Amino acid sequence: MTMTDTQDRPAADDGLTALLRRSPPANPEAERALLGALLTNNKAYERVSDFLIAAHFADPLHGRIFEAIARRIDRGMLADPITMRAEFEHSGLLDEVGGPQYLGQLLMAMVGIVNAGDYGRAIHDAWIRRQLIEIGENVVNNAYGARADLEGSDQIAAAEETLFKLATDKGQDGGFVTFERALTGALQVAEQAFQRTGDVSGLTSGLRDFDKKTGGLHPSDLLILAGRPAMGKTALATKIAFSAARALLREAEDKGTKPRGAVAIFSLEMSSEQLATRILSEQSEVSGEKIRRGDIGQREFDRFVRVSRELSELPLHIDDTPAISLSAMRTRCRRLARTKGLSLVVVDYLQLMRPAIGTKPESRVLEISMITQGLKAIAKELSVPVIALSQLSRQVESREDKRPMLSDLRESGSIEQDADAVMFVYRDEYYLQQRMPKDSAYESMDKYQVAMEEWQRKMALVHNKAELILEKQRHGPTGTIPLYFEGEFTRFGDLDTVHDM
Numbered sequence: 001m002t003m004t005d006t007q008d009r010p011a012a013d014d015g016l017t018a019l020l021r022r023s024p025p026a027n028p029e030a031e032r033a034l035l036g037a038l039l040t041n042n043k044a045y046e047r048v049s050d051f052l053i054a055a056h057f058a059d060p061l062h063g064r065i066f067e068a069i070a071r072r073i074d075r076g077m078l079a080d081p082i083t084m085r086a087e088f089e090h091s092g093l094l095d096e097v098g099g100p101q102y103l104g105q106l107l108m109a110m111v112g113i114v115n116a117g118d119y120g121r122a123i124h125d126a127w128i129r130r131q132l133i134e135i136g137e138n139v140v141n142n143a144y145g146a147r148a149d150l151e152g153s154d155q156i157a158a159a160e161e162t163l164f165k166l167a168t169d170k171g172q173d174g175g176f177v178t179f180e181r182a183l184t185g186a187l188q189v190a191e192q193a194f195q196r197t198g199d200v201s202g203l204t205s206g207l208r209d210f211d212k213k214t215g216g217l218h219p220s221d222l223l224i225l226a227g228r229p230a231m232g233k234t235a236l237a238t239k240i241a242f243s244a245a246r247a248l249l250r251e252a253e254d255k256g257t258k259p260r261g262a263v264a265i266f267s268l269e270m271s272s273e274q275l276a277t278r279i280l281s282e283q284s285e286v287s288g289e290k291i292r293r294g295d296i297g298q299r300e301f302d303r304f305v306r307v308s309r310e311l312s313e314l315p316l317h318i319d320d321t322p323a324i325s326l327s328a329m330r331t332r333c334r335r336l337a338r339t340k341g342l343s344l345v346v347v348d349y350l351q352l353m354r355p356a357i358g359t360k361p362e363s364r365v366l367e368i369s370m371i372t373q374g375l376k377a378i379a380k381e382l383s384v385p386v387i388a389l390s391q392l393s394r395q396v397e398s399r400e401d402k403r404p405m406l407s408d409l410r411e412s413g414s415i416e417q418d419a420d421a422v423m424f425v426y427r428d429e430y431y432l433q434q435r436m437p438k439d440s441a442y443e444s445m446d447k448y449q450v451a452m453e454e455w456q457r458k459m460a461l462v463h464n465k466a467e468l469i470l471e472k473q474r475h476g477p478t479g480t481i482p483l484y485f486e487g488e489f490t491r492f493g494d495l496d497t498v499h500d501m
Contacts, residue, residue, distance in 0.1 A: 025129040026058035027122045029109070034119035035062060036110025038069050039081055039103065044113050045073045048120030056127040064093055065106075081107065128166065135162050157331045163338075203343055203385065206243020208494045209481045210468060214421070217244065217344060217385040218475070222376040224415055226390040226404065227425040228397075232466065233389045234270065234348055235278065235490040236425050236483075240387065241265050241346045242279055245316040248343055261343030261384075262315040264336055266329060268352035272318040282491040283307050315340065325354040326374040333378055342384050347375065349389035350415075369414030376418045390415060392424075402431055406471055422472040427485060428462040465495065 037044045049070070057063035068087060072079040085100045087093075094102045139159050143152075202216030217223070217240075227233045245263040252259040267275050281287060284307040286300045296304070317340075319332060329347075336342050347353070355370040372388070379386040392408045404424040409415050416422060437455055442448035466485040470478045482495040 024133060025126040027126045028059060030119045030122040031057055031059055031062040032106050032109035034116060034123065035065055036106040037113045037116040037119065039079065039084065039107060040110055041113045042073050042079055044116035045070065047117035052120045052124055056124050058126060131166050135159065157327055160331050160334060203244050204247045205240045207483065213470060213479065213481060214473065214476055219383040219385060220380045221385045221420040222379050222418060223385060223387045223421045224390050224419040225387055225423055225425065226392050226409055228392050230430055231425045231427055232485060232490065232492065233425055236492050237346050237348055237387055237389055238275065238278060239492045241316065241344065244344045245314040248315050249313060259315040261341035262317055262336060263344045264333060264342060265318045265346045266324060267318055267320045267348050268322055268324060269348060272320045275318055278490060279311065280304060280308055282489045283311060285489060287488050323352060323354055326371055330378055333382055337382050342382055345378065345384055345386045347386065347388040349391060351391050372414050372418040403469060416472065419472065420474040421470065424469040424471060426467045426469060429459065429465065432458055432462060466492065
């Protein structure tokens with residue numbers, strides 16, 4: 001051992017000892033001052049009631065006193081030294097600190113009622129720091145092998161989940177909510193809807209008639225958008241995601257702020273470049289097929305570039321990880337919610353997803369059930385609408401009327417049960433186009449001509465038309481919503497039923 005090693009060790013040991021001796025962050029002066037302010041003037045409670053709870057106090061006794069004061073104030077009763085003295089004497093709460101005389105000490109600790117908000121924030125900040133220390137200790141212990149069952153990537157997800165919970169729920173554990181508090185939340189939602197103009201109380205879908213029927217896209221809802229291949233599921237979902245992102249951007253521009261949330265698209269089938277090209281094609285009115293072939297003129301290319309610059313400001317995020325797991329999706333949604341805010345999640349499509357890491361479902365039906373339940377849980381946890389695309393079974397093709405039904409959903413039981421809304425996109429034009437008459441199937445050209453004219457008449461009736469069949473809606477009416485579909489740009493829009501298209 002060298003002289004240097006001998007000299008360095010005591011210093012290192014002293015540093016470690018000092019580290020271990022450090023007390024967790026706490027602010028007992030602020031706790032006493034806040035309680036004194038509350039006892040002096042109950043109006044001070046309004047300055048802290050929206051973010052402070054008893055669990056945030058470092059001293060458990062102070063937390064219990066705060067809880068008792070808050071309980072009386074919430075009931076519309078006076079909470080002062082006289083009324084609280086009787087309650088504390090009966091419960092024996094203050095015995096360990098010398099009895100009800102402690103209330104007088106709290107009053108003396110109060111510096112000013114106007115500073116109650118500052119006291120509360122100091123208490124809350126110290127609580128956050130204590131929680132961060134606990135989370136950090138758990139991360140270190142798990143990394144050393146305390147949770148050998150978790151791989152490194154799973155430990156990252158678990159740590160992010162804990163941090164997200166700390167950042168969003170203010171330490172309030174789940175449990176019963178009084179009906180009074182639930183009513184208050186319902187009134188707030190109704191007030192927000194009342195103050196908005198038009199028929200949309202939620203996030204707009206960009207489709208007029210859909211928003212009228214549903215009120216827009218609402219937080220915590222799981223919406224299933226299903227259809228057979230080539231019906232336009234991805235195009236319709238992309239239209240909704242783009243419209244929501246544009247609405248968020250315009251709202252932010254009007255207020256002079258950043259968008260209050262972002263739109264997340266999990267594209268398990270198409271790459272992010274393909275999806276971006278589809279949106280650019282729709283907005284610039286340049287055919288996606290021409291873009292891929294490079295068969296566009298200078299004017300079209302300039303328009304394409306100009307629109308791409310405008311769209312680059314949209315709060316729209318695309319994750320094209322194939323076969324993403326439910327765990328990874330939840331982690332990425334939490335991360336986006338924490339950093340940018342989150343207003344809508346679109347999943348294309350749920351049959352390509354994998355269940356949570358570590359689970360081994362016994363059947364495909366059970367696997368899909370776990371995925372839909374997980375998507376609903378994400379919608380509730382993050383308070384955002386989630387739109388999940390789904391494939392339909394082939395039995396649709398065997399019917400004369402090929403409009404989908406709930407029973408056509410693949411592994412339909414769990415999907416139908418977990419969803420707040422189930423809707424099908426259907427285009428009669430697609431199926432009718434496949435039934436174009438062939439001259440070889442007719443005895444004479446006259447009969448072929450009659451059949452061709454009848455087919456053309458039917459095609460004219462359904463040309464550029466689509467249907468969004470709202471088969472289930474937990475919070476409103478069902479029915480069929482007519483849409484306009486432009487195949488060249490894979491673009492959906494409102495169908496003008498008054499004027500010629």
